[in-house]
Amino acid sequence: MTGTPVLALLGRIAESDNIDAVWDLATGYFAGLGFARANYGFTRFKHVKTIGDPDDALFLTTCDADYAQRYFRGGFYARTPVFRWAERNSGICTWKWVTEAFAAGRLSAEEAEAVRQNREIDVSAGISVSFPEASARAKGALGLIADPGMDTEAVERIFAARRAEVFAVAHMMHLKIIHLPQLTRSRALSPRQCEALEWVADGKTTQDVALLMGVSPAMVEKHLRLAREALAVETTAQAVAKGALLNMIFQRPAEQVAKAAR
DSSP states (O other), rough: OSSSHHHHHHHHHHHOSHHHHHHHHHHHHHTTTTTTTEEEEEESSSSSSSSSOGGGGGEEEOOOOOHHIIIIIOOOGSSHHHHHHHHHHOOEESSHHHHHHHHHHHHHHHHHHHHHHHHHHTTTOOEEEEEOOTTOOOOOEEEEEEETTTHHHHHHHHHHHHHHHHHHHHHHHHHHHHHHHHOOGGGOOOHHHHHHHHHHHHOOHHHHHHHHHTTHHHHHHHHHHHHHHTTSSSHHHHHHHHHTTTTOOOOOOOHHHHHHHH
């Protein structure tokens, strides 16, 4: 896929109205290049030494459930040299430098062990993209794992020929994802909870919100309490801020988005 087809793909990604659709389009392109296994992570709540609460981060993968559990939930990603690179840099690179650093003994003991464990499951060659972020607390990165049988030199050849395309598709994917609602089971808000938060964000009092929603003030307080619990925050102001950061409030219904795109 080159030239016009890639431009068409970028357009389809830009027009997508949910994260799953964006992910499927982008990973379909990557798979066509020999990278059927892909990992993506993004957080808006990064601290100096951690990514913050994992429930507030977005993790996407095309790998199997066991790998995803080990890599993301088990925290294995944080021990890999490519993650350390992504933390400290923005841009795109292959993993050739990891192979060379491992052979030369330049990796830390933890990183070297991570490389050995990855090699046991045929994860040794690939491409990393680390996205530049406007916020100091935000960070996103993409890892493309070469298909079994594809070595470092094969990846280098693909990278030399398709680097610009891979970079463009990865960036369009990332930019679209971070502007879509980040919906997870642990952070789900009901429509009424979203509505209550939106009215509060507009500066309305509990009494105002009750009138606008046609419910009692006690019911408004219940909606706000459940929203705080779902977002794991202590105050309604924090819930408004977090809901906005996660693109969970002030969103048009999906059917309206689809109608506007026609």
